[in-house]
Amino acid sequence: MKYLWMVGLLLVSSTSSLAVDNVFEIERVADGVYAAIAKPTFRLNCNAAIILMGDGVLVVDSESIPSAAREVIAEIKRITDKPVKYVVITHFHGDHFQGAEAYASTWPGVQFISSDATRESILKRGIPRMKGEILDLPGRIDKIKVELAQVSDKKQKEQIQQRLDQAEAYLAELKSIGLVLPTQTVDHDLRIYGTTRTVEILWLGRGHTDGDLFVYVPDAKVIVSGDALHSGTPTLTDASPYDWIRTLDLVEKLDFDYVIGGHGDVMRGKETFELWKEYFTYLMANAVNACAEGKTLDEARKTLAPTLIAKYGTRFGNIPAPFARTVDANIDRAFRVVSGPRVQ
Ligand SMILES: [Zn+2]
Structure with a gap:
């Protein structure tokens, strides 16, 4: 049975204490696996996954600021008295790594795990x-x-x-953030053995960024996917769209029932994988056509954006932004991928 509880977040400004209604909803997804679902705020926080390993806890992603991560930490302490031993950073975007300091100060021995590419991308x-x-x-x-x-x-x-x-x-x-860098990196896969379960950390190819990690909990049939798949609208700003389709194909081969994405609600099954792959395939095919017709990026945007909004506008959630607000940036990325550096 699933249950939810709400967490209020108090942010402190330089001038006064301000109570704001940013909240996480904690959802029990499977035995010993929880999702901290972030509610929208001025600067979006990511969802965190909380995975109990027996002698310790593995958390996936660490919010955009330490105070938000501390709210997740307070919830972890309500769930278990075991320490967080590992924080997996799925990719280099600020809403997934900037709050990591809160874990380092709460549990000084914690390991921060990312792909090689993500560690480099955080720095660069x-x-x-x-x-x-x-x-x-x-x-x-x-x-x-x-x-x-x-x-x-x-x-x-x-x-x-x-x-x-x-x-x-x-x-x-x-x-005032004290940034924490990954202390351990993965090239392809890493297994973490807890006393009650084993978790697999997987890099399966480029996608939303070049360093996306997936965290797979085989005994609970749960996969944690960062922004490589979530219940909102995909953003392609740093993406490799063709690789992304292949990566999602590989993830789908795993045996899982639930997906905790980087934003939005927990997903069931593989339906969202199909939707994202269909969107990327359609977007890229149209970008190729626009290029072949000699269109400029601006012309491609003008013709393609209304078509995409009509076809997909209501099929994606509004997190991290509504489809219509992401469409131009996604067309830009698609067009640049197919046309190379010639396009301005
Ligand atoms: Zn992202």
Whole structure:
């Protein structure tokens, strides 16, 4: 039987304590396997998977800020008195690794595991993006303040104020994060033997990024997939779409009933795999056609975006962003993959 409980998150800004209604829902997926489902907030957190191994705990992914990870840690402590021994970072995006410090300070012996590619990408792309976000956020916060001054509706004002509070708290925390890098890397596969179960950590090919890891719990028939598969809309910004299709094919060969994705609800079965592969295949075929017809990227966007929205707009969840908001960036990536560096 599944059960849920809610966790309130208190973010502390540099100026005042602000209670914001960011929450995780803890869902029991199988015996000793839980999903911490992140609710939307100004800066999205990822879902975490909590896997009890007998003598310790393995967690998958570590949120966008340590205070959010600490909320997951509080939940882990309600579930078990065993320590977290391993944190698997599925890929280099900030909402999956920036909160890792909270685990290091709570359990100093914890190992952080990623693929080789992800460790390198955190250094070369993840950390620079985080610094870029620190520079970019004050401008975004100013825009929210302008928006706040322009509305008079009480409810709307409250919502914008909440977004502003979350943005300011996020910026304050981002500036003081002590980053933790993976302490152990995987090239293809790694088995972790607990006293009650064995977990497989798998790199099966490029996909959402070049370093995506899957965590497979064979006895519970659960797979944890990061952003290589979730119940929302796929984002291709750092993706290898053709490889991604092949990688998902390989994952589907495993024996599992439940999938804990990096965002959104826990999935059952393999239906979402089929939807994502169909979307990538359709997107890439259309990008190839647009290229063959000599279209510029801008022309391709204009013709392809409405077609994709009509065909797929309602078939994906709205996390991390609604389909219509991701479609242009996904077309850009598809077009660049098929056309190479010539396209501007
Ligand atoms: Zn991602």
